């Protein structure tokens with residue numbers, strides 16, 4: 330059992346006595362994170378060792394040891410026992426930790442600015458999707474990261490057998506394959522799949538096999554855009570797409586997304602002459618909504634009339650748990666303005682780095698020529714193995730198995746959240762993640778940081794937004810075993826309630842000229 334929480338202030342420092350990490354070390358890590366994330370800002374007075382020990386229900390020695398360590402490393406100043414405050418100047422090492430992860434990148438740009446092109450600088454400054462958080466205190470795996478599939482449920486044995494068979498029997502042929510669009514049997518298998526499953530209209534000749542969505546999207550942006558061209562970007566939207574568009578010099582026009590998907594009318598009002606639009610109509614990333622048929626038709630009509638390209642990212646539509654998905658936009662496009670992107674990153678595993686584009690017949694030659702010079706073709710052995718996997722029925726079997734696994738995990742997560750928290754949830758019966766909306770005033774970046782302390786990797790929605798967005802957390806369920814879900818949700822609920830309590834108990838103090846309690850930052854959120 331975790332130590333009982335005795336006040337709002339100590340809630341965020343809830344310690345785990347059953348954990349093999351010593352209590353003083355846990356407290357040290359919690360305090361250090363609070364300093365790094367600026368919940369404890371420079372000059373804030375820490376509670377006395379005696380009062381913090383009594384609030385946390387631990388010995389005074391535990392708190393003394395934690396404070397000593399922070400003092401030795403330069404995070405706090407003063408004298409343990411007679412008043413300590415958060416250091417005015419933090420140690421150098423802080424630059425490479427926690428939410429300051431972007432700093433080394435920024436410093437690199439500064440020092441090498443002269444050598445970078447405009448495009449290089451723009452790309453280097455674009456926010457990256459943070460890497461999944463690794464273990465907590467070196468042991469426990471952080472859970473609920475959105476976008477991660479159940480790689481442990483992938484049929485590894487079978488996959489290795491297929492690789493071995495190909496290497497043994499047909500490696501010679503694969504060494505000399507010169508297909509510019511990609512391995513023909515794979516393109517045939519993809520076409521057969523998407524025509525039936527997604528209503529895409531295409532022949533294998535329109536398919537170009539690429540290095541995942543990202544490889545295909547960068548190619549499309551290079552072929553279709555000139556620097557300065559206006560582009561509608563879903564807001565909030567996928568950072569991978571945003572980065573590639575920035576790399577192509579696009580002038581990004583953020584277009585809001587509501588319950589019906591991309592707001593086409595808003596896009597037309599903001600920039601009717603946009604050259605291109607990026608959309609995730611089947612399952613908007615990150616909000617999860619499906620674009621309504623009316624909006625789809627309006628988008629296609631606008632694109633047709635204005636000579637604009639529609640780039641449709643259909644990254645995880647295989648995972649729909651009830652009913653059939655709406656046909657892809659590409660399938661209802663009669664004017665050849667849609668370029669369709671599929672990927673195997675979600676449906677199989679991300680390190681495969683295989684995806685595909687479906688381009689209108691007139692564009693095929695331009696795309697393969699551009700791809701030739703960029704040099705991003707993908708290895709044939711993996712393409713051949715994937716073709717076998719699809720042609721021998723394993724692909725559809727895997728999708729069916731994952732669908733029922735993810736459906737169960739989704740239901741378990743939603744039920745646990747409803748039991749533990751009264752927050753609003755958006756949990757469509759599709760995809761691999763849900764949105765947990767946060768109550769008004771709660772900052773999702775801080776909520777995400779607090780969740781990380783208790784082993785939860787919940788990305789904040791604001792990370793994906795170019796303008797103001799409602800605060801929320803993304804919770805991925807595909808890779809989380811049902812037995813872990815309940816415990817994980819309890820930990821998340823504790824972390825979020827702590828923020829709420831802090832706000833409630835500390836806000837009167839914030840009316841003072843300077844709030845000197847530990848919740849300094851939260852009061853202002």
Ligand SMILES: Cc1ncc(COP(=O)(O)O)c(C=O)c1O
Pocket residue numbers: 476540541542543544567569609614642644672673674679683684
């Ligand atoms: C919206 C969206 N599109 C595409 C992808 C897949 O990208 P890739 O195929 O490059 O792994 C992701 C993966 O996270 C995604 O979230």
